[in-house]
Amino acid sequence: MPRHPSYAPSVSGMSSSLYSALAERLASRPGEVYPLHVGDTWMEPPEGCRMEDFRVAEHPGMHRYAPVQGMPGLLEAIVERVRAKTGVATERSQVLVTTGATGALGAIIGGLVAPGEEVLILAPYWPLISGIVTAFHGRPVPVPFLDCEGPEALVAAVRERLTERSVALYLNTPNNPSGRVLPRGWVEALAELARREGLWLLSDEVYEDYVYEGEHTYARALAPERTLSSYSFSKAYGMAGNRCGYVVGPEEAVAQLRKVSTHSFYSAPTAAQLAGERVLRGPGDAWVARASARYRDTGTKAAARLGVPPPQGSTFLFLDVSAHLDEGGLAGLLERCVERNLLVAPGPSFGPFPHHIRLCFTCSPPEVVLRGVEVLAEILRG
Structure with a gap:
């Protein structure tokens, strides 16, 4: 007999949230927010190459x-x-x-x-x-x-x-x-x-x-x-x-x-x-050169503030925070972050890394990212 209408087992067990169920809460919080969980850039494409x-x-x-x-x-x-x-x-x-x-x-x-x-x-x-x-x-x-x-x-x-x-x-x-x-x-x-x-x-x-x-x-x-x-x-x-x-x-x-x-x-x-x-x-190579210099500068400053080696490439830092977890574990740390208007991505999204977090240092303008990094440094120190 045909099976009762259902869902593909391979898909039904997948998470619908890639990074954090806390993301929606950040949107409703007052004050400056630090969405460092998103892998994107604050920069617009080169002039002449935008939809407009x-x-x-x-x-x-x-x-x-x-x-x-x-x-x-x-x-x-x-x-x-x-x-x-x-x-x-x-x-x-x-x-x-x-x-x-x-x-x-x-x-x-x-x-x-x-x-x-x-x-x-x-x-x-x-x-x-x-x-x-x-x-x-x-x-x-x-x-x-x-x-x-x-x-x-x-x-x-x-x-x-x-x-x-x-x-x-x-x-x-x-x-x-x-x-x-x-x-x-x-x-x-x-x-x-x-x-x-x-x-x-x-x-x-x-x-x-x-x-x-x-x-x-x-x-x-x-x-x-x-x-x-x-x-x-x-x-x-x-x-x-x-x-x-x-x-x-x-x-x-x-x-x-x-x-x-x-x-x-x-x-x-x-x-x-x-x-x-x-x-x-057209302007792609010149845009990349400018973006790369700015990304590198922000990534190096963020890494220095958090006491980790600077990134060799890409737009991310991946931190082992095991020494900073209390009885609440990684979920507790993420909760403390969102209370300070900060979001970072949990390590398990990237494989078997239950004690890691990822932050993107290009998702917002450098000054905003570095203020978010300062918040994270205070949370980890506290």
């Missing part, structure tokens, strides 16, 4: 559907950028424009992971990746790496969790939430492991431009035959609301991803693609 800069008269059809793969001009601009950045031969057929990197990773998981198969995820991780794998009926397998002292230890940690159901390995560098930049030797070791074990390598590179210490390593340059790399205009150019990103990988794999994207979001927003092409061909 596009008119139907200059762009007929800008409110119609775009081609499912992406608009030709944007595809060409992406190909030129990827070739220059990675040194890897790239053609339009290897690119898919998506609804942000979230849409890119959804298409990747939907196209490559069968129900019940496992995706090894370096942890801490961007929190949506675990939910995306689960939503497509796969199994996310966290691989903690913060305590690894070298590539050998990292490879050993991955091998320990490998099973016959493992099909892919996900890495995010510069890392959200830890601010770590994986050294080249570590990425090389992961690429070689993926090749030996027959794994797809899923490289989340949305913070590629925000490296303050060390150098970003493009995984696709090391294993192009099995790497799918995701990128985002959201993080690169302050365009989170536009919902536009892209994925680059082997032509055959991208063709499968296109099937998933067509049957989920169909195509990325047309106006967002126009903005994406303009920013790549």
Whole structure:
């Protein structure tokens, strides 16, 4: 007999709140608030690349559907950028424009992971990746790496969790939430492991431009035959609301991803693609240079006030607060924060980290962020 109408078990157990049930309370509190739990930027996109800069008269059809793969001009601009950045031969057929990197990773998981198969995820991780794998009926397998002292230890940690159901390995560098930049030797070791074990390598590179210490390593340059790399205009150019990103990988794999994207979001927003092409061909690099300098300055000051090393990249600090927890645990600390108009993201959103918190140092203007950091420092000291 048909089952009674219900919900997919893989989804019904997922949390509907990514970070904190306390967020709604912050909106109703008087005085200045510090929403340091949100991974966004206070900066507007470059002038000339904002939605207000596009008119139907200059762009007929800008409110119609775009081609499912992406608009030709944007595809060409992406190909030129990827070739220059990675040194890897790239053609339009290897690119898919998506609804942000979230849409890119959804298409990747939907196209490559069968129900019940496992995706090894370096942890801490961007929190949506675990939910995306689960939503497509796969199994996310966290691989903690913060305590690894070298590539050998990292490879050993991955091998320990490998099973016959493992099909892919996900890495995010510069890392959200830890601010770590994986050294080249570590990425090389992961690429070689993926090749030996027959794994797809899923490289989340949305913070590629925000490296303050060390150098970003493009995984696709090391294993192009099995790497799918995701990128985002959201993080690169302050365009989170536009919902536009892209994925680059082997032509055959991208063709499968296109099937998933067509049957989920169909195509990325047309106006967002126009903005994406303009920013790549215009003021994007100069904007990134200014943003990166400001981000680095704020992140360094925030880290110094909290007594932790400065971030190597991305826009986050990930703090072990175990020494500052009382009988109320992490929930009690989060409650004390919201009482002071401050929100930070709880560690369990990013993997098996019950004693950590994440803060974003770019979500508000620097002076506001640093006042919020001062509040957090007082709470931790108290």
